[in-house]
Amino acid sequence: MKKIGKQTISFDSPPTILSTACIVGPKESQGPLASYFDQCLDDEFWGEKSWEKAESKIIKETVNMAIAKSGVASSSIDYCFAGDLLNQCISSSFGLRDTNIPFFGIFGACSTFVEGLSLAAIFAESGIENLLCAASSHFCSAEKQFRFPLELGNQRTPTSQWTVTGAGAAVVSKSGTGPYITNITPGKIVDMGIKDANNMGSAMAPAALDTLITHFKDTDRNPSYYDAIITGDLGHIGKSILIDLAKKEGYNIKSNYNDCGVLIFDQEKQDTHAGGSGCGCCGSVFSGYLYKQMQDKKLKKILLMATGALTNSTTSQQGESIPGIAHAISIEL
Amino acid sequence: MKKIGKQTISFDSPPTILSTACIVGPKESQGPLASYFDQCLDDEFWGEKSWEKAESKIIKETVNMAIAKSGVASSSIDYCFAGDLLNQCISSSFGLRDTNIPFFGIFGACSTFVEGLSLAAIFAESGIENLLCAASSHFCSAEKQFRFPLELGNQRTPTSQWTVTGAGAAVVSKSGTGPYITNITPGKIVDMGIKDANNMGSAMAPAALDTLITHFKDTDRNPSYYDAIITGDLGHIGKSILIDLAKKEGYNIKSNYNDCGVLIFDQEKQDTHAGGSGCGCCGSVFSGYLYKQMQDKKLKKILLMATGALTNSTTSQQGESIPGIAHAISIEL
Numbered sequence: 001m002k003k004i005g006k007q008t009i010s011f012d013s014p015p016t017i018l019s020t021a022c023i024v025g026p027k028e029s030q031g032p033l034a035s036y037f038d039q040c041l042d043d044e045f046w047g048e049k050s051w052e053k054a055e056s057k058i059i060k061e062t063v064n065m066a067i068a069k070s071g072v073a074s075s076s077i078d079y080c081f082a083g084d085l086l087n088q089c090i091s092s093s094f095g096l097r098d099t100n101i102p103f104f105g106i107f108g109a110c111s112t113f114v115e116g117l118s119l120a121a122i123f124a125e126s127g128i129e130n131l132l133c134a135a136s137s138h139f140c141s142a143e144k145q146f147r148f149p150l151e152l153g154n155q156r157t158p159t160s161q162w163t164v165t166g167a168g169a170a171v172v173s174k175s176g177t178g179p180y181i182t183n184i185t186p187g188k189i190v191d192m193g194i195k196d197a198n199n200m201g202s203a204m205a206p207a208a209l210d211t212l213i214t215h216f217k218d219t220d221r222n223p224s225y226y227d228a229i230i231t232g233d234l235g236h237i238g239k240s241i242l243i244d245l246a247k248k249e250g251y252n253i254k255s256n257y258n259d260c261g262v263l264i265f266d267q268e269k270q271d272t273h274a275g276g277s278g279c280g281c282c283g284s285v286f287s288g289y290l291y292k293q294m295q296d297k298k299l300k301k302i303l304l305m306a307t308g309a310l311t312n313s314t315t316s317q318q319g320e321s322i323p324g325i326a327h328a329i330s331i332e333l
Numbered sequence: 334m335k336k337i338g339k340q341t342i343s344f345d346s347p348p349t350i351l352s353t354a355c356i357v358g359p360k361e362s363q364g365p366l367a368s369y370f371d372q373c374l375d376d377e378f379w380g381e382k383s384w385e386k387a388e389s390k391i392i393k394e395t396v397n398m399a400i401a402k403s404g405v406a407s408s409s410i411d412y413c414f415a416g417d418l419l420n421q422c423i424s425s426s427f428g429l430r431d432t433n434i435p436f437f438g439i440f441g442a443c444s445t446f447v448e449g450l451s452l453a454a455i456f457a458e459s460g461i462e463n464l465l466c467a468a469s470s471h472f473c474s475a476e477k478q479f480r481f482p483l484e485l486g487n488q489r490t491p492t493s494q495w496t497v498t499g500a501g502a503a504v505v506s507k508s509g510t511g512p513y514i515t516n517i518t519p520g521k522i523v524d525m526g527i528k529d530a531n532n533m534g535s536a537m538a539p540a541a542l543d544t545l546i547t548h549f550k551d552t553d554r555n556p557s558y559y560d561a562i563i564t565g566d567l568g569h570i571g572k573s574i575l576i577d578l579a580k581k582e583g584y585n586i587k588s589n590y591n592d593c594g595v596l597i598f599d600q601e602k603q604d605t606h607a608g609g610s611g612c613g614c615c616g617s618v619f620s621g622y623l624y625k626q627m628q629d630k631k632l633k634k635i636l637l638m639a640t641g642a643l644t645n646s647t648t649s650q651q652g653e654s655i656p657g658i659a660h661a662i663s664i665e666l
Binding site for chain 2: 001002003007009049050052053078079083085086087088089090093094096097099100101102103104105106107108109115118119122123125126127128129186187188189190191308310311312313314315318320323325
């Protein structure tokens, strides 16, 4: 592998994404992508006594499914990377504690899934055989932790996003027949001073812009190189901001750009305001929809760019702004 | 690099730890290692309005100091890895948001510093020039978040550990004259069913044992290979458990083994019960004391094994046990 430009790493022997899996909750199962998900749950608890335990079960079963689909024995997965939105990433640590796979905990808020794919790709290119990455989120555990008790029935602001209940997982391997991770552009923290914790799309869009432009310059590519450029999860508001910001920088992404948070819910029918969010949004939309589109050769080259808001409720209460980050990876057949 | 044994990675061109830096709080400044720390603060706020903001400032200034000492321009640091104990790792994201270095957020509880060194070593061996890693913790922000408001003046149980106020940072480079990271043994999550959130040493010791034994078997080394085996942070109780458990497995580590949480405080004079803990404990003890012992050639081969309890207050309240993890790296002249 070699570093190209300012912050992109290009792979000489691009690692393969051997398999993916995703499990989603009831609301996601009523959305436009339902048929692409491996398993759709009909309640938020999935037989567990708490939302946190349910989220752990979701990431656990998603990981088991990804491993089973890959054809690689669980004992042959060398290392795994996982994270989530819960304090101290407990969904991942409790969900994966029985896997018996050496574990790197990661935290990139909603960018976690692509952060994991990036690290897995680096390990694979460096000679490690099989890697696993996973990320999850859960609407109820996230609302409880970041916002208000669900029982309060608070009204949501129009700019707010709906945390996806779900998880995505992928097995990345040194060798295989693709889809290949051809390069990665890990992002910088960008903070433009947005303080509204109910408008994450606006807070994260500048970070997405920074990584997007850097990626194009580093790789000497332009938007038309890709069949699809997909962010996760700017939602409707962040998406339109990114289109505008990119245009000002001379890049027209309008025709082939979309966002996981926009794709996963039907904005009109599902009352999800600015769209989906959460580590599980990009995780499940990539693992379910996008990966299968690539397997069917409907998409041959995509740029997957997951965005995260690196904040918590304490920093909001202390009047801080919201730092954003975006990690991009090129996935090609 | 190549994988050896079950879970160790051995480096063909071992990366160098070019520089380290550490800043600690007032209690740490009264402990036995005070003279080794780069900067000792005389209050927990360091001029900030909240403990969270103070912790961010500590990691920020520690990182700046490590970069300055390395002689590498900040703009030539390719990627950084950082994490902490606060919800959503805000100390790191706020502390490092102005660095302008592509950022991987990591979470391994008190094992975070060695997790970062491990990832930095992988990147360096794979051809990336300069990496940064950092971790922090703060007694007051941790007590507030994980236990009780400090103002309550709660009594602490004898098995409890004292979260270190401090941060450690290191610049890892592809080339240099050592100390070298020669191999890494990333750990698995191990949960032996301990549920006492005030006895983290007991909860983490089995994970430390698992990684330790695996490391010895993978590398075909035994305890006497190292001048020092250092865990961070099992504290007094976890340390004695690990010695016993290792003995049962046929490894006598008693003569050359110690723990960062034991080293940093004077147990009798400082009223810190079972010893120090927190990401900043291993971070500052390594960056301050151990690294300088290696520079002075008093230690030539060490095994640094940081341990983490992958839990939070919600899981404790829901009756869950405490999963532990331990990541080990060999550092040699």
